Amino acid sequence: MAKVIDGKAFAEGLRGRIAKAVDSLKSQHGFTPGLAVVLVGEDPASKVYVANKAKQTVEVGMNSWEHKLPAETSEKDVLALVEKLNNDPAVHGILVQLPLPKHIDSMKVLTAISPAKDVDGFHVVNVGKLSTGQDSLVPCTPVGSVMLAKDVLGSLDGLEAVVIGRSNIVGKPVAQLLLAENCTVTIAHSKTKDLPGVVRRADLVIAAVGRPEMVKGDWLKPGATVIDVGINRIERDGKGKLVGDCDYASCEKVAGAITPVPGGVGPMTIACLLYNTVKAACAARGIEQPAM
Numbered sequence: 657m658a659k660v661i662d663g664k665a666f667a668e669g670l671r672g673r674i675a676k677a678v679d680s681l682k683s684q685h686g687f688t689p690g691l692a693v694v695l696v697g698e699d700p701a702s703k704v705y706v707a708n709k710a711k712q713t714v715e716v717g718m719n720s721w722e723h724k725l726p727a728e729t730s731e732k733d734v735l736a737l738v739e740k741l742n743n744d745p746a747v748h749g750i751l752v753q754l755p756l757p758k759h760i761d762s763m764k765v766l767t768a769i770s771p772a773k774d775v776d777g778f779h780v781v782n783v784g785k786l787s788t789g790q791d792s793l794v795p796c797t798p799v800g801s802v803m804l805a806k807d808v809l810g811s812l813d814g815l816e817a818v819v820i821g822r823s824n825i826v827g828k829p830v831a832q833l834l835l836a837e838n839c840t841v842t843i844a845h846s847k848t849k850d851l852p853g854v855v856r857r858a859d860l861v862i863a864a865v866g867r868p869e870m871v872k873g874d875w876l877k878p879g880a881t882v883i884d885v886g887i888n889r890i891e892r893d894g895k896g897k898l899v900g901d902c903d904y905a906s907c908e909k910v911a912g913a914i915t916p917v918p919g920g921v922g923p924m925t926i927a928c929l930l931y932n933t934v935k936a937a938c939a940a941r942g943i944e945q946p947a948m
């Protein structure tokens with residue numbers, strides 16, 4: 657049976673270190689990092705994520721601002737709010753919750769966020785810096801996934817890694833991070849031929865395809881480490897259930913270690929967002945980032 661990678665406990669530990677860093681910024685430098693989150697519309701899952709972000713931001717001692725806008729808010733008004741937050745010196749991090757309503761161009765909004773405050777790491781400037789090996793704000797779910805993989809494996813040097821999914825939010829940035837860790841990286845996707853055969857080569861599998869329970873145990877190399885980024889809500893036996901992109905029951909029999917859903921990568925996303933906010937705040941103030 658695979659070792660279960662406890663993302664909830666890891667994220668809790670990281671938040672504890674972030675809280676200590678925030679304390680030291682307050683006592684030694686006299687300022688408090690602050691995060692502004694923008695939610696447009698009524699998507700129930702997004703509302704929960706935004707509420708959790710605000711709660712955890714306050715818990716680590718940072719300032720938190722929630723901007724909740726109705727679903728029919730125009731793109732122009734969202735851009736105006738982003739501009740206001742860009743110019744507010746108390747705001748060190750800005751996050752616009754995705755998905756946005758269909759009438760709003762997400763790329764336009766994400767590109768309007770100042771790269772220095774882009775704690776999601778989605779701005780093209782930060783994407784470019786990541787892909788050219790420069791220090792940058794790195795997307796939260798990818799960085800959380802790699803932290804969990806390194807925690808269980810130590811060095812990732814020389815490993816065969818297969819990333820399933822090529823999204824801008826997870827697949828592409830996680831592939832860049834694995835490359836920086838000296839993995840040999842394959843990005844697989846819906847047009848990949850013989851996906852099970854490709855996945856079977858991997859020492860490390862990152863599943864970020866958004867298809868419930870797609871990856872089966874017999875696709876895995878025995879002992880492989882599996883990081884399941886999927887969060888899919890399904891109906892089973894008349895009840896709602898949260899499942900990953902991996903079929904946990906069959907994968908845990910073959911993998912060496914595996915993240916559960918829930919309780920794996922998900923909790924790392926918000927912890928890494930808090931980390932990025934401290935990083936952005938220190939850079940804005942021109943001071944060294946405390947250890948976290």
Ligand SMILES: Nc1nc2c(c(=O)[nH]1)N[C@@H](CN(C=O)c1ccc(C(=O)N[C@@H](CCC(=O)O)C(=O)O)cc1)CN2
Nearest residue numbers: 705752753754755776796918919920921922923925926
């Ligand atoms: N601007 C962004 N929008 C979205 C992002 C993002 O990183 N930036 N990611 C997701 C949603 N997300 C954060 O925003 C997020 C998803 C899941 C979790 C989490 O803790 N999941 C739990 C289960 C929670 C549940 O019961 O629903 C887990 O996996 O254990 C946190 C944050 C899309 N939008």
